[in-house]
Amino acid sequence: MYTKIRKLVLLFFCWVLTVPAMAQNDTTKVEMADGLRANGKIYVVVMVLVTILAGVLLYVVRLDRKIGKLEKESK
16 A cells, blocks of 8 residues: 555656646747857757767766776676
8 A cells, every 4th residue: 555655646746747847838939049049059059068978978888897897807
């Protein structure tokens, strides 16, 4: 019975978190994004974000390999 209550509470919180997303209107415009897109600077922002995410991903992969190697050596 306790797990059913937990599931219901979790479902309620998930529903509460999605309500603001449903309340947004499609007619709203983001002026900053429009300005960046008009000037062509949005591509610079996207490339910077892609570069940062690629760097973080490469760092995590290298770290995982090093940790795996250390785990094999310790056994």
